[in-house]
Amino acid sequence: xxxxxxxxxxxxxxxxxxxxxxxxxxxxxxxxxxxxxxxxxxxxxxxxxxxxxxxxxxxxxxxxxxxxxxxxxxxxxxxxxxxxxxxxxxxxxxxxxxxxxxxxxxxxxxxxxxxxxxxxxxxxxxxxxxxxxxxxxxxxxxxxxxxxxxxxxxxxxxxxxxxxxxxxxxxxxxxxxxxxxxxxxxxxxxxxxxxxxxxxxxxxxxxxxxxxxxxxxxxxxxxxxx
Amino acid sequence: xxxxxxxxxxxxxxxxxxxxxxxxxxxxxxxxxxxxxxxxxxxxxxxxxxxxxxxxxxxxxxxxxxxxxxxxxxxxxxxxxxxxxxxxxxxxxxxxxxxxxxxxxxxxxxxxxxxxxxxxxxxxxxxxxxxxxxxxxxxxxxxxxxxxxxxxxxxxxxxxxxxxxxxxxxxxxxxxxxxxxxxxxxxxxxxxxxxxxxxxxxxxxxxxxxxxxxxxxxxxxxxxxxxxxxxxxxxxxxxxxxxxxxxxxxxxxxxxxxxxxxxxxxxxxxxxxxxxxxxxxxxxxxxxxxxxxxxxxxxxxxxxxxxxxxxxxxxxxxxxxxxxxxxxxxxxxxxxxxxxxxxxxxxxxxxxxxxxxxxxxxxxxxxxxxxxxxxxxxxxxxxxxxxxxxxxxxxxxxxxxxxxxxxxxxxxxxxxxxxxxxxxxxxxxxxxxxxxxxxxxxxxxxxxxxxxxxxxxxxxxxxxxxxxxxxxxxxxxxxxxxxxxxxxxxxxxxxxxxxxxxxxxxxxxxxxxxxxxxxxxxxxxxxxxxxxxxxxxxxxxxxxxxxxxxxxxxxxxxxxxxxxxxxxxxxxxxxxxxxxxxxxxxxxxxxxxxxxxxxxxxxxxxxxxxxxxxxxxxxxxxxxxxxxxxxxxxxxxxxxxxxxxxxxxxx
Numbered sequence: 074x075x076x077x078x079x080x081x082x083x084x085x086x087x088x089x090x091x092x093x094x095x096x097x098x099x100x101x102x103x104x105x106x107x108x109x110x111x112x113x114x115x116x117x118x119x120x121x122x123x124x125x126x127x128x129x130x131x132x133x134x135x136x137x138x139x140x141x142x143x144x145x146x147x148x149x150x151x152x153x154x155x156x157x158x159x160x161x162x163x164x165x166x167x168x169x170x171x172x173x174x175x176x177x178x179x180x181x182x183x184x185x186x187x188x189x190x191x192x193x194x195x196x197x198x199x200x201x202x203x204x205x206x207x208x209x210x211x212x213x214x215x216x217x218x219x220x221x222x223x224x225x226x227x228x229x230x231x232x233x234x235x236x237x238x239x240x241x242x243x244x245x246x247x248x249x250x251x252x253x254x255x256x257x258x259x260x261x262x263x264x265x266x267x268x269x270x271x272x273x274x275x276x277x278x279x280x281x282x283x284x285x286x287x288x289x290x291x292x293x294x295x296x297x298x299x
Numbered sequence: 300x301x302x303x304x305x306x307x308x309x310x311x312x313x314x315x316x317x318x319x320x321x322x323x324x325x326x327x328x329x330x331x332x333x334x335x336x337x338x339x340x341x342x343x344x345x346x347x348x349x350x351x352x353x354x355x356x357x358x359x360x361x362x363x364x365x366x367x368x369x370x371x372x373x374x375x376x377x378x379x380x381x382x383x384x385x386x387x388x389x390x391x392x393x394x395x396x397x398x399x400x401x402x403x404x405x406x407x408x409x410x411x412x413x414x415x416x417x418x419x420x421x422x423x424x425x426x427x428x429x430x431x432x433x434x435x436x437x438x439x440x441x442x443x444x445x446x447x448x449x450x451x452x453x454x455x456x457x458x459x460x461x462x463x464x465x466x467x468x469x470x471x472x473x474x475x476x477x478x479x480x481x482x483x484x485x486x487x488x489x490x491x492x493x494x495x496x497x498x499x500x501x502x503x504x505x506x507x508x509x510x511x512x513x514x515x516x517x518x519x520x521x522x523x524x525x526x527x528x529x530x531x532x533x534x535x536x537x538x539x540x541x542x543x544x545x546x547x548x549x550x551x552x553x554x555x556x557x558x559x560x561x562x563x564x565x566x567x568x569x570x571x572x573x574x575x576x577x578x579x580x581x582x583x584x585x586x587x588x589x590x591x592x593x594x595x596x597x598x599x600x601x602x603x604x605x606x607x608x609x610x611x612x613x614x615x616x617x618x619x620x621x622x623x624x625x626x627x628x629x630x631x632x633x634x635x636x637x638x639x640x641x642x643x644x645x646x647x648x649x650x651x652x653x654x655x656x657x658x659x660x661x662x663x664x665x666x667x668x669x670x671x672x673x674x675x676x677x678x679x680x681x682x683x684x685x686x687x688x689x690x691x692x693x694x695x696x697x698x699x700x701x702x703x704x705x706x707x708x709x710x711x712x713x714x715x716x717x718x719x720x721x722x723x724x725x726x727x728x729x730x731x732x733x734x735x736x737x738x739x740x741x742x743x744x745x746x747x748x749x750x751x752x753x754x755x756x757x758x759x760x761x762x763x764x765x766x767x768x769x770x771x772x773x774x775x776x777x778x779x780x781x782x783x784x785x786x787x788x789x790x791x792x793x794x795x796x797x798x799x800x801x802x803x804x805x806x807x808x809x810x811x812x813x814x815x816x817x818x819x820x821x822x823x824x825x826x827x828x829x830x831x832x833x834x835x836x837x838x839x840x841x842x843x844x845x846x847x848x849x850x851x852x853x854x855x856x857x858x859x860x861x862x863x864x865x866x867x868x869x870x871x872x873x874x875x876x877x878x879x880x881x882x883x884x885x886x887x888x889x890x891x892x893x894x895x896x897x898x899x900x901x902x903x904x905x906x907x908x909x910x911x912x913x914x915x916x917x918x919x920x921x922x923x924x925x926x927x928x929x930x931x932x933x934x935x936x937x938x939x940x941x942x943x944x945x946x947x948x949x950x
Contacts, residue, residue, distance in 0.1 A: 142349040142350060146320070263318060268317070280352055
């Protein structure tokens with residue numbers, strides 16, 4: 074898993090003022106920590122397109138999860154300032170170039186996002202994409218990479234299906250966010266808004282994680298490996 | 300919603316509100332006691348909630364365990380509460396919106412029962428620390444806990460203590476404090492006015508007026524009670540001329556006084572009052588009339604403690620499959636309404652309850668239809684309109700409702716929903732709500748439409764409103780989803796604000812409409828005096844005072860984009876908080892509206908009509924003066940609208 078490697082990027086490149094951020098990341102010994110004690114942050118981004126090398130973040134929403142609970146106040150929702158020449162993806166997220174120009178500057182986004190994320194394990198549906206665009210945003214503005222570990226709800230869903238004994242019983246088209254939410258009885262309010270999707274993903278994550286916990290997935294190590 | 304406002308470009312989720320918080324608050328709004336909170340309080344509470352998922356079969360808390368510092372509101376799923384036993388005994392089953400596990404709110408003692416998730420559940424976990432200040436501050440919320448405790452299922456509450464059980468009331472106010480004990484003990488902490496038997500009636504009445512009491516105990520030298528004098532006595536014996544105000548109180552006091560010891564229970568007090576046919580019980584040091592007076596319990600106090608219990612009524616409504624029972628429940632709500640008006644309980648509170656009961660009836664009627672006609676072909680929302688939409692319908696006036704269904708317009712789908720609407724509308728008619736004379740009904744094709752069609756209608760109203768459109772808009776725009784999927788209503792609201800933002804015409808026309816009826820000036824004998832000096836012998840309370848206030852609140856609310864705030868009173872409170880320049884005026888308007896609701900309900904109940912037309916002669920002096928002040932406030936409010944929406948902008 075590519076994004077799991079992000080956490081292993083050489084730490085020395087992180088400037089002193091972000092030492093706290095580096096130090097907050099889980100270490101080898103943390104693999105034994107119980108999942109209930111781990112802070113997860115469920116992420117979703119709305120972007121101008123699907124190419125992480127070119128496309129930019131228009132909105133990022135992040136919701137903290139700990140011990141099977143979502144604290145309503147533990148969240149962040151930022152509209153990111155972008156100067157767009159074409160209204161990429163506007164049909165999905167309904168963010169027009171004019172509105173995008175009113176957002177928070179990228180650098181400020183990075184400054185506000187990292188304290189919020191801290192050492193949390195990032196969760197998302199196709200999280201690799203969100204992690205990559207955020208990583209690029211952080212590098213562009215702060216000069217070092219995003220260090221958080223991450224885990225995909227898609228992988229989690231596959232794992233739950235495997236645990237339930239149907240290794241290839243699930244067709245790929247049943248693993249989209251909407252299909253999974255449907256299967257697990259999660260109502261998505263505000264589809265294609267970062268916060269709406271992130272909240273639905275967070276509920277989905279809680280439901281999937283509860284199922285894994287029943288099958289002896291108890292610690293961080295059990296969940297994301299080493 | 301997020302994509303709309305530039306002001307929302309970036310924010311940490313606290314302290315300003317966010318969508319998830321709004322969603323939690325919106326859910327809580329539908330259920331007591333949270334329905335009784337001010338929107339701001341509810342929003343703040345929602346910010347401190349966490350959302351927890353539990354799998355089917357999980358134990359949420361266990362009998363004998365030390366309580367945490369939280370209690371629960373069931374968002375989704377169902378929960379069983381039982382005593383371990385033996386024998387194991389089911390004490391409660393919680394449904395969506397139910398509050399449970401409130402033990403920590405009351406006592407730091409172990410749970411008396413175990414709560415298990417029957418199927419997978421989503422819980423709103425409320426920290427006790429977030430709820431406690433609301434109990435202290437908001438008597439009505441405290442009262443809800445107390446009321447549910449008192450008139451609910453005492454046996455169960457006493458033994459489980461895990462379900463919705465009594466909270467402590469704030470120390471102030473006229474309400475005695477029930478303790479969560481094995482029985483409800485009435486604590487007559489209220490100060491008692493006393494005077495000697497030789498005092499004149501006038502001086503006793505002055506003392507009562509000065510202290511704001513409705514009764515005074517006549518005591519002897521040792522401060523033991525010898526009689527009691529109440530407002531009722533003054534009314535029936537003095538105002539009628541049978542006794543003069545300068546006679547001694549002993550001439551008209553009721554005696555002997557029924558005395559009880561301190562610490563009697565609610566049930567004992569009720570039995571005592573019924574048996575002795577009295578409205579007051581005097582608490583004395585040793586419970587006899589030979590010892591010192593220490594407190595007073597009135598039937599009003601008991602009524603408040605016992606409570607108008609909407610939770611029970613709503614639960615009954617949700618369960619029943621019989622139309623006659625729904626009719627009976629709505630009738631019961633009205634009887635309690637009458638009692639509450641008599642006791643001067645806040646109209647906002649009572650209206651919220653009555654609306655909740657009506658909503659429950661609508662929801663149940665929808666369910667009953669679905670049970671026989673099958674699953675609805677589309678997602679839909681039942682929209683309560685007009686006064687029911689504003690949650691201000693105290694009396695059973697006419698039905699105003701509409702229906703919106705998802706997706707494209709379709710004749711078969713519409714036909715299905717029209718059948719549903721006819722069923723619900725007939726059910727409501729059986730409950731005493733007459734069909735709307737203007738045909739505003741979801742059972743009419745004009746008011747039963749797809750989301751797209753409604754948007755089209757709204758767009759037309761907003762872009763090119765004619766006079767008729769504006770009138771329809773004033774009925775429709777107070778819509779509130781009372782059954783089905785509220786997301787459709789929210790989508791409509793989102794669209795509406797988008798449309799309104801694009802043009803200035805609509806709000807201008809609405810404002811113009813709100814100004815079309817200036818309030819009268821005053822009353823003179825049996826006439827209403829108009830501003831132009833004319834005299835009228837009939838006073839239309841609704842048209843002349845209530846509608847102008849409701850209209851003004853609506854325009855200003857739309858102008859501020861205060862989504863989902865429907866009650867006129869709460870709208871004014873919100874506006875007062877937003878516009879400090881007009882704070883006093885808006886607060887005054889809120890109070891005015893509340894008074895008008897009460898006057899209307901009082902006359903309606905008395906004359907068994909909708910309370911709209913009032914014979915000025917039937918108004919007492921106080922009513923007249925109050926109304927005159929209200930007219931002045933309405934006038935001032937209309938002046939504010941005139942400045943804000945100048946006529947030139949409209950045309």
